[in-house]
Each structure stands twice: as C-alpha cells, then as structure tokens.
Amino acid sequence: xxxxxxxxxxxxxxxxxxxxxxxxxxxxxxxxxxxxxxxxxxxxxxxxxxxxxxxxxxxxxxxxxxxxxxxxxxxxxxxxxxxxxxxxxxxxxxxxxxxxxxxxxxxxxxxxxxxxxxxxxxxxxxxxxxxxxxxxxxxxxxxxxxxxxxxxxxxxxxxxxxxxxxxxxxxxxxxxxxxxxxxxxxxxxxxxxxxxxxxxxxxxxxxxxxxxxxxxxxxxxxxxxxxxxxxxxxxxxxxxxxxxxxxxxxxxxxxxxxxxxxxxxxxxxxxxxxxxxxxxxxxx
Amino acid sequence: xxxxxxxxxxxxxxxxxxxxxxxxxxxxxxxxxxxxxxxxxxxxxxxxxxxxxxxxxxxxxxxxxxxxxxxxxxxxxxxxxxxxxxxxxxxxxxxxxxxxxxxxxxxxxxxxxxxxxxxxxxxxxxxxxxxxxxxxxxxxxxxxxxxxxxxxxxxxxxxxxxxxxxxxxxxxxxxxxxxxxxxxxxxxxxxxxxxxxxxxxxxxxxxxxxxxxxxxxxxxxxxxxxxxxxxxxxxxxxxxxxxxxxxxxxxxxxxxxxxxxxxxxxxxxxxxxxxxxxxxxxxxxxxxxxxxxxxxxxxxxxxxxxxxxxxxxxxxxxxxxxxxxxxxxxxxxxxxxxxxxxxxxxxxxxxxxxxxxxxxxxxxxxxxxxxxxxxxxxxxxxxxxxxxxxxxxxxxxxxxxxxxxxxxxxxxxxxxxxxxxxxxxxxxxxxxxxxxxxxxxxxxxxxxxxxxxxxxxxxxxxxxxxxxxxxxxxxxxxxxxxxxxxxxxxxxxxxxxxxxxxxxxxxxxxxxxxxxxxxxxxxxxxxxxxxxxxxxxxxxxxxxxxxxxxxxxxxxxxxxxxxxxxxxxxxxxxxxxxxxxxxxxxxxxxxxxxxxxxxxxxxxxxxxxxxxxxxxxxxxxxxxxxxxxxxxxxx
Numbered sequence: 001x002x003x004x005x006x007x008x009x010x011x012x013x014x015x016x017x018x019x020x021x022x023x024x025x026x027x028x029x030x031x032x033x034x035x036x037x038x039x040x041x042x043x044x045x046x047x048x049x050x051x052x053x054x055x056x057x058x059x060x061x062x063x064x065x066x067x068x069x070x071x072x073x074x075x076x077x078x079x080x081x082x083x084x085x086x087x088x089x090x091x092x093x094x095x096x097x098x099x100x101x102x103x104x105x106x107x108x109x110x111x112x113x114x115x116x117x118x119x120x121x122x123x124x125x126x127x128x129x130x131x132x133x134x135x136x137x138x139x140x141x142x143x144x145x146x147x148x149x150x151x152x153x154x155x156x157x158x159x160x161x162x163x164x165x166x167x168x169x170x171x172x173x174x175x176x177x178x179x180x181x182x183x184x185x186x187x188x189x190x191x192x193x194x195x196x197x198x199x200x201x202x203x204x205x206x207x208x209x210x211x212x213x214x215x216x217x218x219x220x221x222x223x224x225x226x227x228x229x230x231x232x233x234x235x236x237x238x239x240x241x242x243x244x245x246x247x248x249x250x251x252x253x254x255x256x257x258x259x260x261x262x263x264x265x266x267x268x269x270x271x272x273x274x275x276x277x278x279x280x281x282x283x284x
Numbered sequence: 285x286x287x288x289x290x291x292x293x294x295x296x297x298x299x300x301x302x303x304x305x306x307x308x309x310x311x312x313x314x315x316x317x318x319x320x321x322x323x324x325x326x327x328x329x330x331x332x333x334x335x336x337x338x339x340x341x342x343x344x345x346x347x348x349x350x351x352x353x354x355x356x357x358x359x360x361x362x363x364x365x366x367x368x369x370x371x372x373x374x375x376x377x378x379x380x381x382x383x384x385x386x387x388x389x390x391x392x393x394x395x396x397x398x399x400x401x402x403x404x405x406x407x408x409x410x411x412x413x414x415x416x417x418x419x420x421x422x423x424x425x426x427x428x429x430x431x432x433x434x435x436x437x438x439x440x441x442x443x444x445x446x447x448x449x450x451x452x453x454x455x456x457x458x459x460x461x462x463x464x465x466x467x468x469x470x471x472x473x474x475x476x477x478x479x480x481x482x483x484x485x486x487x488x489x490x491x492x493x494x495x496x497x498x499x500x501x502x503x504x505x506x507x508x509x510x511x512x513x514x515x516x517x518x519x520x521x522x523x524x525x526x527x528x529x530x531x532x533x534x535x536x537x538x539x540x541x542x543x544x545x546x547x548x549x550x551x552x553x554x555x556x557x558x559x560x561x562x563x564x565x566x567x568x569x570x571x572x573x574x575x576x577x578x579x580x581x582x583x584x585x586x587x588x589x590x591x592x593x594x595x596x597x598x599x600x601x602x603x604x605x606x607x608x609x610x611x612x613x614x615x616x617x618x619x620x621x622x623x624x625x626x627x628x629x630x631x632x633x634x635x636x637x638x639x640x641x642x643x644x645x646x647x648x649x650x651x652x653x654x655x656x657x658x659x660x661x662x663x664x665x666x667x668x669x670x671x672x673x674x675x676x677x678x679x680x681x682x683x684x685x686x687x688x689x690x691x692x693x694x695x696x697x698x699x700x701x702x703x704x705x706x707x708x709x710x711x712x713x714x715x716x717x718x719x720x721x722x723x724x725x726x727x728x729x730x731x732x733x734x735x736x737x738x739x740x741x742x743x744x745x746x747x748x749x750x751x752x753x754x755x756x757x758x759x760x761x762x763x764x765x766x767x768x769x770x771x772x773x774x775x776x777x778x779x780x781x782x783x784x785x786x787x788x789x790x791x792x793x794x795x796x797x798x799x800x801x802x803x804x805x806x807x808x809x810x811x812x813x814x815x816x817x818x819x820x821x822x823x824x825x826x827x828x829x830x831x832x833x834x835x836x837x838x839x840x841x842x843x844x845x846x847x848x849x850x851x852x853x854x855x856x857x858x859x860x861x862x863x864x865x866x867x868x869x870x871x872x873x874x875x876x877x878x879x880x881x882x883x884x885x886x887x888x889x890x891x892x893x894x895x896x897x898x899x900x901x902x903x904x905x906x907x908x909x910x911x912x913x914x915x916x917x918x919x
Contacts, residue, residue: 042411045412046411048441049411049415049426052429052430053422053425053426102358131474132474134330134474136330141848143846143847143848144847168757168760170755170756172755173753173754173756173757173758173761173848173850174787175739175787175788175789176759177334177335180330180332181328181330182330183329184474186476189380190339190380190737191739192792193798194793194794196792214792214798215792215848216847216848231472235326235471235472238463238466238469239468242463242464
C-alpha cells in the first residue's frame, strides 16, 4: 500500500483529522497568565509598534497607555466571556465558525490527485467540463426609436435580405459587427440581451427570422451550429484540479460536521413524536 | 534614486533588432520588438476581424492582499476567478459573467500575509502577526504606512530576524496566483473566459498614491513580482519589468496601468527626472510600458473635476463620483501630499484631461508624448468579487467593514458614501484570448464604463463618409478610411479638420434587470492654443437632454433616451500645426445611486447624515469614456 493510498483510507483520514484538531486545540487554548504578563519582550514590541506609527520613540506615558489599552482589552474579553456575552453575538459566532471551518479544510488532502480521480469528477458533471454549444449568425437591427414600427422595418429587412441584399448595406448602424463566428448563446445575450439569446435556441438554420429585443427588432440568420463537447482531460485538468481540491476541502468539513452531529445531537424532546421522527429521518 | 545604466541586450534581441545602430548603446527606451509569444492553445472558433466586444475587470483584490484579509475577506484568487466566470462565491453572484479578469493583489505583503495567517509559520506568534490577525485599524494603518516612501523595506521582525523566508514564501504564493489564473483560463475553442497573471505594485510617497497594476501578456512571467520594496520608484519598476520580464523570460511581455490619480496630489503624472537621465528617453519608456490609465473604480472618478484650473470650461458632467469635494486647494503647477487620506491639494494632473494636455505639451517640447493614455475602468474590489458593479447590489469596498447599509454610509475607509461599486474595462479584440485582449489593451482599443455594458465604437479619419449614421454596417464603412479609438490619425489629407464617428448601443441588461437608455454622445477635444496653453472643448454629437427622471421616493426611473445613438462630427476649429486629442463620453439616463438605495432601505429616523448630505447625489448618470484618438503634426 503506497503512502498516497494509505492517506485515502477513511480510518487513517479520521485519525489524521483527530490529530490535527488536537494540535489545533493545543494551539488555540489560551495560556491563562500569558495575556496579562508584561515582560521585557512585550514592552519592546509595543515600543517598536508605537515608534512605527508615531514616527518617533514613544515616551513612558504613551507606552503605558498602549500597554494599558491591550491589558484592558484582555480584561474586558475575559469578563465578557465570563458573562457569556460571546454566546449570542452574531459576529463572534461568525468568526468562530470561520476559524473552525478553515481548521477543518486544512486537514484535506489536496496534493496532486491521480488522473482517475480527475476523470471521475469530470464524468460526474459533464456539463461543467464541456465546451458549450455554439452558434454562428448574421444579424441586422431596426432600432427602437429610429423607426415608427421596428418590427415592420425588420420585416422589410427580411424581405430584402431574402431577395439577396447584402446585410452590410442594410439596417441601422451599430457598434457591433454584423456576422459572428461560433459563439456560446451567452455571448449573444451579452450583446443583444437575454430575449435575443433565448430566441436562438429553436431557430431554424439558414433562413431569416425576426427577433425582438430591448434594442428593437433584429433580422437574424443562424449560419452554423456546433454541439457541446466534453473536454479531454488535458484541456480540463487545471480546472478539475482546482475543483477537486475545493471538493476535498468541503468533504473534510462535512466529515468533521458529521462527527459533531453525532456527538452533539439536536434535542427533539419538545416535538410531537411523528414530527420528531420525520425531521430526524432527514438528518438534523 | 533611479539609475539608467548602459545595458547590454541579450543575444536573441540583438539578433532580431530592427534598428541595431540606435540600440547599440542599450538605452532602455530602445527596445527591439521581440517575437510575439504564441501560446499553445486551441484556436477560438470565433475569430472576428471586425473585432468583438469583451468586458472585464483588471483590478481585483482577494484574501492575498493584506488590506482585504484584515477585513475578513477569505475569497482567494481561484474564488475571484470563479466569481468572474459567474459562479456564486461567498454569497455573491454576477447576473452576467465577465469575459476576462486579472487578480491584482498587492504584491508587497504576499509573504507576510501568508506567514501571519499560517499556523506554525516562523512568525505566526509574533506581535505583528497577532496584531494583523486581530484586524485592528492600527494594524491596517501600520501595514499601509509600511508601503509609503522610497525607503520602504520589508519588516525585519518578519522577513529578517523574524525567520520568515519572504522570498521563498512570496514565490510560493505567486505560484498559486499563476495556477489560479491558469485554471480559470478557457483554452478551448469556445474561448469563454480569459484570466491574466497580474499584481499591484503599491508604491506611494508622503501618502500620495502612485499605484500601478502590472498585467502580463501570457503565462510566461518572472519568478517573483517586482514590488515597491525592490523598485521604490516608477522608473525602477519600468526598468525591472523590462529586465526581468521582457529581457529575462522568453515570451514575457507586460504593461503597467496607473490608477487613482485622483489620490496623487499631482505626483503620479509629474515626471521625475533623476540627475543625468534623459527626459525624452524616460518619456519613451513610460509611453511604452504604460499605455493606459484606469480612470474609474471604487474610489471615484479621475476624468475631470470642478474646482481645478486647466481642465476646460465648466462641464456639469465632471461633477461625477468625486472622491474629493470642494473646498480644496488647487496644486497649480506644484504637487502636494496625503491624497490617500483625503488631504492635500488637488492637481490638474490628477485627472485624465489635465494629463492628456500635459502629454501634448511634452510632445511639443521633447518630440515624444509620455502620456498617450488609453482609458479603462475597473472595480478595485477588496472582496474578491470582480465585475460586481451594479448600483443596486453594492456590498461595500472593504469586506466585513461595510457589511450593511449603515456601515457603508458611515464608513470612512477610504471614503464611505463617496465610494462606489466601480466600473468595467471594455475591449475590442478579435477573440477572447490572452494575446488578443492584451494586444487590444496595448493598442488602446479599449474604453471604461462606470459599470454598465454599453457598446461604444469610435473611428477617426480625414475622409470618413458623412452618411455613416444612415443605414448599413457602421464598422465596415468606418474602418475603410478610419482608425479606431486609441490610435493616431494617419497623415492628413484634404484641408479640413478630422472627422470623429461614434456609434453607441445601450446596455441590453440581463434577465429581470434591463439596461439604461442612452442620453447623449459627447466628443471631448483637447489641444494647445498659440500660447501653448491647454484647451478643452466638449461637444454633443448625438442625442441630448431627453427629459428623463427618477422618482426619489421609490427609485423608479422614467427613461426617455435611445437604444442606439450615432454621431459624425468634423472638427470645425482645427489647427494642423498643433497636436490634439479627441475622446468620447457616452452618458446614460439617470438611475438611483447605491447610497440612496441604501438610505431608502433604512427607516427614516435611522438614516445616517450621508442621507441628508446635499453634496452626495441621489442619482447617477452612468457612462462610458473611450480612449482618445490623437493628432500629431507631421505624423
């Protein structure tokens, strides 16, 4: 069994998470006396910090004030915790949750995964790792405000285009090109709005249609379509690796949370039995 | 101090040098054009010779920036790119993904932030790191002040005797920055998204802002970013970018984009000429590496301002998103300090117009224009949310510090209610790839918007057809005899002034959020009169006042503008003996500003003073500013 395979064993992962949390606990557990201790090192670093901020050496009054501020902060934190003020404070709770989440995430194995793991991820969510369907089109606009009836003007455009007129000679002058190569429908939404892009999905190829948008009425012809294509591993690799690392971090959080749920279950005693059972069934 | 030593060029450059003779002395300004780097990637299935429009954000901070981390932002570069591509990140999601983005974290503290936030590092338990993790304002100020001045150095208590190997650490973080960009870059034929490897060089002097975003053309980049610590002045930054990127790494090319000139007290665009240096040569280096100016972002607008002499006749549209409100002192021909804390004098060189005019003056004096600047906008988000520019959903500038309406309206870091959601950069490029977009930035075929995605096309020429705004393909007809935004007019033909042709299409909006209609197109001309004094003229060339209004009780907008505007304008007062520039401004109908939306979300008796401050506008006319087209006599 290689190290890497060993690292993937659930029991080993469980032990590693436990060890990491133990280390974390040792690290964050405050030394009760240290925060109130004023030793030469602390005086020196406070003095240096002040000097940087003030641009000169602080006098004893300023030094004492800075030390007193820090000590007062610690005194107040201790008193606040003693009074339980941290318990219902949303900002304190958010920061604690954030710190714990980061600690869990740091236990995830995000080092170079093998190709099989990457391929499994790709094939589980093919739409995410595909080049999207694309279409090429030509469009000519009759803009709102430039014609009494833009749709009638667009119908006239279509009549002339079907008669062989050059799209470059017709329609209102706009900043965009008239012809586009194969592009995802979302690109057309960006240029001409969501209504325009939505109309493209079932539009026939090779003939002129009229599409209404925020801008007016467009004469549109789809020139080509290309279907969505699943990306080969080489093309999708950087994104797959980033996504897999993200996923493993999420799984590490989830595994830790599952343990917490077991050790700290919800109290459902106040609920009617059938509701409690139904909720417990869904997991709480 | 800047030194410009005689330099020897690597063999591959000499071999391909086009003008070997003038380059023999190895002047910095005299650079043989390297072979353009061609990346290994699938060709885009849409490569449009008439050029497509792409929107992006080139100024984005994440948790790797000290001032974002300290405000509780935990979105990293990968998260920022995911957000730009349209994914939900930290509770935010774009209605429309971006086409491209560059994460530009402050390069200066990459190692220090990493060390201070990684349990078990050599410095994790140091006083400075504890201070940093506590997120105090004092720590933010200390880290900020640590960047000020030409003598700024890395902190010895972290990087020196602190025991943190800051070079190695910064290199590791820089590698992750590159990996995040690579993972986000769409190298398939669909060409949906482009990322850039980039960073921010964060120098300042006496708290006058000198910051630049450094954007690399490809994945070929130096092993470490050149920061303010290694390159204290802009001149040294240019020199090292030249040496470590262009000359040091095959396939590396780079440009630097200054921003927030409105915070610089005139210092960002007052050339520094070290003793013994050649002013014309420095001007060439600058023009070569800095072709753009970011004139709009979270921290206000830098196009023009009331109360500053030399920016043209009164212009109501200059009263737009100003970080500094009157009264303030005009720097005149001098410079000031402390702009980054909202103090000191305000200079005409803090604004695009004054800078472009100064460029014309330098061109007449030196024969080279150091400030031939195209225009972009971006966000400068410190939340890791590129392109999050909607007025209706502005989450504030600085992470947890501005988490609700009240904190946004009462904040002062850096400007509270005067900040805004920032803007976007729009690029006309053949395809959505790194090289195509970077090359468009380089040739300045780009513009900035205050957030909306209106499409604006500008051409200039001597014999553009008068009927361009009639019927037919505007682009095909105009490009036959015109040059696009960002270019220089070709040699003059005929006897009249140049023609500027503009076509603008409103932002079509997204599902459920229609875009605003267009009020007008303006051409802003700048030139020097016979006395050598810079002059500005602002001309409406399409649309005009249209009677639109906003109901301030509900923010409902009654818009009466156009979906499509077009203008063809020939300069009637043209002096062929003097250089000039022409840029375009496209103004939308008004909507509610974010601050007033925040005010309306609060009960009347709970609204902070900003809600009743007559100097804080309740509505905003969003806009686009294009790169200029220039005229040079004898060009």
